[in-house]
Amino acid sequence: MKIVIVGLGVIGGSFAMALKKAGYDEIYGIDTNEETLQKAKRMGIIKGAGTTDELYEADLIILALYPRLIKTFIMNHGHRLKPGCVITDATGIKGMFIDDILEMLPSEVDFVFGHPMAGREKKGIDFASDQVFMGANYLITPTKKNQEKNIALIEQLAYEMGFKKVRKISPACHDEMIGFTSQLPHAIAVALINSDEEGRDTGSFIGDSYRELTRIANMNEDLWSELFLGNKDNLLKAINNFELELDLIKKAIHDYDAETLKQYFRKSTKRRERLDV
Amino acid sequence: MKIVIVGLGVIGGSFAMALKKAGYDEIYGIDTNEETLQKAKRMGIIKGAGTTDELYEADLIILALYPRLIKTFIMNHGHRLKPGCVITDATGIKGMFIDDILEMLPSEVDFVFGHPMAGREKKGIDFASDQVFMGANYLITPTKKNQEKNIALIEQLAYEMGFKKVRKISPACHDEMIGFTSQLPHAIAVALINSDEEGRDTGSFIGDSYRELTRIANMNEDLWSELFLGNKDNLLKAINNFELELDLIKKAIHDYDAETLKQYFRKSTKRRERLDV
Numbered sequence: 210m211k212i213v214i215v216g217l218g219v220i221g222g223s224f225a226m227a228l229k230k231a232g233y234d235e236i237y238g239i240d241t242n243e244e245t246l247q248k249a250k251r252m253g254i255i256k257g258a259g260t261t262d263e264l265y266e267a268d269l270i271i272l273a274l275y276p277r278l279i280k281t282f283i284m285n286h287g288h289r290l291k292p293g294c295v296i297t298d299a300t301g302i303k304g305m306f307i308d309d310i311l312e313m314l315p316s317e318v319d320f321v322f323g324h325p326m327a328g329r330e331k332k333g334i335d336f337a338s339d340q341v342f343m344g345a346n347y348l349i350t351p352t353k354k355n356q357e358k359n360i361a362l363i364e365q366l367a368y369e370m371g372f373k374k375v376r377k378i379s380p381a382c383h384d385e386m387i388g389f390t391s392q393l394p395h396a397i398a399v400a401l402i403n404s405d406e407e408g409r410d411t412g413s414f415i416g417d418s419y420r421e422l423t424r425i426a427n428m429n430e431d432l433w434s435e436l437f438l439g440n441k442d443n444l445l446k447a448i449n450n451f452e453l454e455l456d457l458i459k460k461a462i463h464d465y466d467a468e469t470l471k472q473y474f475r476k477s478t479k480r481r482e483r484l485d486v
Numbered sequence: 487m488k489i490v491i492v493g494l495g496v497i498g499g500s501f502a503m504a505l506k507k508a509g510y511d512e513i514y515g516i517d518t519n520e521e522t523l524q525k526a527k528r529m530g531i532i533k534g535a536g537t538t539d540e541l542y543e544a545d546l547i548i549l550a551l552y553p554r555l556i557k558t559f560i561m562n563h564g565h566r567l568k569p570g571c572v573i574t575d576a577t578g579i580k581g582m583f584i585d586d587i588l589e590m591l592p593s594e595v596d597f598v599f600g601h602p603m604a605g606r607e608k609k610g611i612d613f614a615s616d617q618v619f620m621g622a623n624y625l626i627t628p629t630k631k632n633q634e635k636n637i638a639l640i641e642q643l644a645y646e647m648g649f650k651k652v653r654k655i656s657p658a659c660h661d662e663m664i665g666f667t668s669q670l671p672h673a674i675a676v677a678l679i680n681s682d683e684e685g686r687d688t689g690s691f692i693g694d695s696y697r698e699l700t701r702i703a704n705m706n707e708d709l710w711s712e713l714f715l716g717n718k719d720n721l722l723k724a725i726n727n728f729e730l731e732l733d734l735i736k737k738a739i740h741d742y743d744a745e746t747l748k749q750y751f752r753k754s755t756k757r758r759e760r761l762d763v
Contacts, residue, residue, distance in 0.1 A: 326691070326692065326693035327693055327694070328693065328694075345693065345694075346690055346691065346692065346693065348690075348691065374690060376687075376690040376691070383691075386686070386688070386691040387691065389681075389682065389688075389691075390688060390691045390692045390693070390695075390696045391692075391693060391695055391696065393678070394678065394695040394696050394698075394699045395695060396732065396735050397674055397678065397699065397732070398695075398699070398754070399731075399735060399750055399751060399754040400728055400729075400731035400732040400734075400735055401670070401671065401674065401728055401731075402754045402757045402758055402761075403731045403750060403753055403754050403757070404666075404724075404727040404728040404730065404731040405666065405757065406727075409663070410653075411663070411666075411667060411761070412760075412761050413623055413625075413651060413653040414603070414623065414625065414653070414660075414663040414664065414666075414667045415603065415623065415667045415668075415761070416603040416604055416605065416622065416623065416667070416668060417604070417605075417622075418667075418668055418671040418672060418675075418702045419667045419668065419671050420761075421671075421698045421699070421701060421702070422671045422674065422675070422698070422699055422702075423754075423757075423758055423761065424698060424758070425695045425698070425699075426754040426755065426757070426758040427754070427755045427758040427759060428751040428754060428755055430747075430748040430751035430752055430755070431748070433747075433751055434744045434747040434748050434751065435744075437739055437747060438739065438742055438744060438747070441739055441740075441742070444739060445736060445739060445740065447681075448732065448735075448736055450681040450683075451677055451678055451681040452677075452729065452732065453681065454676075454677035454678075454680045454681040455673065455674070455677040455725065455729065457677075458673050458676060458677055458725075459722060459725055462714055462715065462718055462721060462722055463718075463722065465715055465718070467711045467712075467715060470707075470710075470711040470714060470715070471707040471708070471711050473676055473680060474676060474705040474707035474710055474711065475707055476680055477675070477676040477679045477680050477700075477703040477704070477705060478703065478704045478705055478707070480679045480680070480682065480700075480703070481679055481700055481701070481703040481704040482704060483689075484679075484688070484689050484692070484697075484700065
């Protein structure tokens with residue numbers, strides 16, 4: 210199977226490593242950064258830089274690009290891909306481009322939309338790793354045009370790369386869930402660290418909690434502004450729901466109401482324990 | 487040096503382990519739970535259960551108790567402690583009891599207030615570990631009554647137990663910082679997980695970010711309600727400042743303002759990177 214990975218950043222690079230490790234060796238990489246390509250070649254995770262020849266002969270194309278570039282890629286190359294070719298992506302939101310892409314894609318090319326729920330707070334191939342997918346969740350948002358065997362292929366690859374659980378859901382449900390589980394935590398982390406007062410030696414006063422809650426405040430600004438704005442309504446709803454809960458806690462503190470606080474803590478403890486099962 | 491640790495929960499137990507590992511072997515433990523005492527003895531981290539004899543002969547007493555019990559302990563035992571005895575604690579807030587304690591404490595007993603900034607989301611000796619202090623911050627809030635040599639003793643013990651940095655500050659500054667770096671993150675974690683809608687299979691849609699931001703939502707409800715209410719004004723201020731930042735992010739999303747979002751992300755990234763230095 211000839212695989213072409215478009216974009217060898219932290220996610221594309223990790224795909225290359227994990228697929229290589231799983232035994233796939235006809236992997237080509239495409240990247241606008243020549244140095245990244247050389248590095249990937251030296252690391253032995255790609256057979257070589259992919260030209261349009263490889264691209265148009267590929268059995269599987271993995272798009273590890275910024276969200277807004279997915280549609281551009283299909284616009285530029287979709288009609289020249291090999292019949293039977295399967296495309297997948299790694300984009301954190303789906304609703305913003307799925308319908309458009311399905312409309313412009315030739316019927317003999319099948320786009321199986323995927324979302325590996327793993328990443329690093331740093332960007333670039335230097336932070337890629339075949340470990341980052343281990344035990345993580347993988348989401349697939351099937352469309353009416355998808356062939357069963359192609360969905361099965363992506364699912365199989367996900368397990369081969371180390372993902373623990375593959376879940377299939379609608380794009381709308383995906384974006385709603387992701388607004389809550391991924392984008393809201395990032396918004397919180399940014400707001401938390403930005404709400405610190407300037408000039409305090411905060412680093413001397415932190416424990417694991419602050420360290421953990423702000424790790425993801427180290428943001429790829431281009432990627433995350435696209436993700437936030439591409440999922441605007443879901444994210445705003447998630448932030449509002451979160452603020453309502455925080456206001457309940459505030460009220461209990463203000464009222465010096467230990468019993469109500471404990472009730473919130475018991476609820477959060479139960480929910481957190483359930484998550485680990 | 488005869489050491490008595492009062493309260494062998496996750497923190498007291500970790501103190502015993504870390505001190506034992508650092509070479510101190512005359513360590514006695516006091517706990518209301520007989521099973522905990524037996525366990526600590528079997529683990530070899532205490533020489534034995536401490537009676538009032540040991541307590542009143544101790545050179546160093548470590549109080550690893552719930553905040554409200556600190557004052558009670560001094561009230562019951564303060565006047566019977568050995569002249570020259572040093573007491574320290576592990577409480578996450580200071581302002582609520584320091585003045586009262588200084589008032590009732592005999593002048594020949596020295597209370598050096600301390601706060602090891604490390605913990606676990608679970609309670610009890612089963613979760614104690616001599617690793618939990620490794621690389622962590624330790625805070626001391628000196629008072630006018632403290633003798634230099636006793637502050638130096640606690641500082642030395644902290645380093646011997648594996649803490650990386652010991653910082654001395656006023657109780658007021660301590661509580662303000664802790665409201666931001668410790669209590670606010672806990673309030674956020676609780677609100678985040680409690681704002682999830684009931685009945686969704688959220689566990690299939692999470693990545694490391696949600697996992698990390700909610701780990702501490704597993705709360706010891708008795709401890710944290712005391713900490714929240716004992717630091718009411720500082721915590722409410724920290725929550726309000728955080729909400730202001732979150733509202734800025736909300737507004738930028740609402741206005742579809744990528745440039746402003748990126749500006750917030752650059753600020754948070756810079757602050758987070760500085761934290762790791």
